[in-house]
Amino acid sequence: MSEYHLQQTQYKDRDCLVAALNDMGYKTVEVHDTAVQLYDFCGRATHYLDTTGDKANVIVRRHIVGGAANDLGFALQPDGTYAAVISDYDNNKHNATWLKSLKRSYVEKVDMKLAKKNGLQFLGRKVVGGKIQLQFMDTRVR
Amino acid sequence: MAKIITVVIDEGGDQSVDCAGYQGTGCSAVQKAFEAAVGKSVKATKKPDYFKQAKTNTLQR
Numbered sequence: 001m002s003e004y005h006l007q008q009t010q011y012k013d014r015d016c017l018v019a020a021l022n023d024m025g026y027k028t029v030e031v032h033d034t035a036v037q038l039y040d041f042c043g044r045a046t047h048y049l050d051t052t053g054d055k056a057n058v059i060v061r062r063h064i065v066g067g068a069a070n071d072l073g074f075a076l077q078p079d080g081t082y083a084a085v086i087s088d089y090d091n092n093k094h095n096a097t098w099l100k101s102l103k104r105s106y107v108e109k110v111d112m113k114l115a116k117k118n119g120l121q122f123l124g125r126k127v128v129g130g131k132i133q134l135q136f137m138d139t140r141v142r
Numbered sequence: 143m144a145k146i147i148t149v150v151i152d153e154g155g156d157q158s159v160d161c162a163g164y165q166g167t168g169c170s171a172v173q174k175a176f177e178a179a180v181g182k183s184v185k186a187t188k189k190p191d192y193f194k195q196a197k198t199n200t201l202q203r
Contacts (some may be wrong), residue, residue: 010181091175099178103155109178111157114179120147131152138145138164138172 002040002070004048007084007099009074016109017058017074017082023105026072026097030059038071038085046070056085065090086121108132147172 011017018029030036035055037045040125041062046054065072072094073085086094112133115122120136127133145163152158159176161169 012181013179029203085170100154104153107151107157108154110179111151111176114175115147123146131150136147136149136150138147141158 002046002048004038004046004054004070004073004085006049006075007086007089009081009084009103011020011074011082011106012080013106013110013113014058014082015114016106019109020102020105021058021060024102024136026060026064028064030061032057032059034042035041035075038073040087041068041089054085057061065093069093108134132133149176 011081017030021029035057036059038054038056039062040046048054055071056071056075058074060072062069062071069090070087072087072090074082075085077083084094084099086093114124115134115136119139119140123135123137125132125134143163145161145168148160149182150158150160157176158171161172163170175178
C-alpha cells in the first residue's frame with residue numbers, strides 16, 4: 001500500500017538530515033522551506049495524512065528511491081523536528097534498521113558540525129565494534 | 143593536560159560523550175552541548191577531575 005505514516009524523529013538540523021540521506025545513498029534530495037506535495041508510485045498526489053495533500057520539506061523522490069517506491073519525506077513539525085513520512089509499501093526498505101542507520105549518520109554530522117562551530121580540533125574517526133568513535137581536542141582558553 | 147573529547151555513537155544512533163582533562167563543570171558543559179545538538183540526552187559520567195574542582199571551590203568559600 002502507498003498509505004503514508006508519520007514517524008517522529010529527533011532531527012532538527014535540516015542540512016545534517018540531508019547529508020545523512022546522502023550517506024544512505026540518496027544523492028538527490030529536495031529541500032523546501034514550505035512543505036510540498038508527495039506522490040505515490042504512480043505519480044498521484046497522496047492524501048493519507050492531510051486532506052489537502054501529504055506534504056514534506058525534505059524529500060527523496062520515488063525515482064531516486066527506486067523500484068515501485070513512493071516519495072520519502074521529512075515534514076517539519078511545530079516543535080522544530082522533522083518527522084519521517086514513509087509509505088507502508090516502503091516500510092520494507094525504510095525499516096527500523098534503515099532508520100537507525102540514518103539516525104547514526106545524522107548524529108555524526110551534527111557532532112562534527114557542533115565541534116567545528118566551537119573550534120574543537122578534529123583528531124580522528126574510528127569504527128570500533130560497530131560503534132563510531134569521534135575524537136576532538138578542546139584548545140579553547142576558558 | 144590536553145582536553146580530549148571522545149564521542150561514541152552506537153548502532154542505534156545513541157551517543158555517549160567522554161571528556162578527559164577537564165576540571166569542574168567543564169565536562170558537563172561539553173556533554174550538555176552535544177546533548178542539545180542531537181536533541182536527546184547522552185550518557186554522562188563524572189570523573190574524579192569533576193570532584194577535584196568542586197572540592198577546590200568549596201575550600202575557597
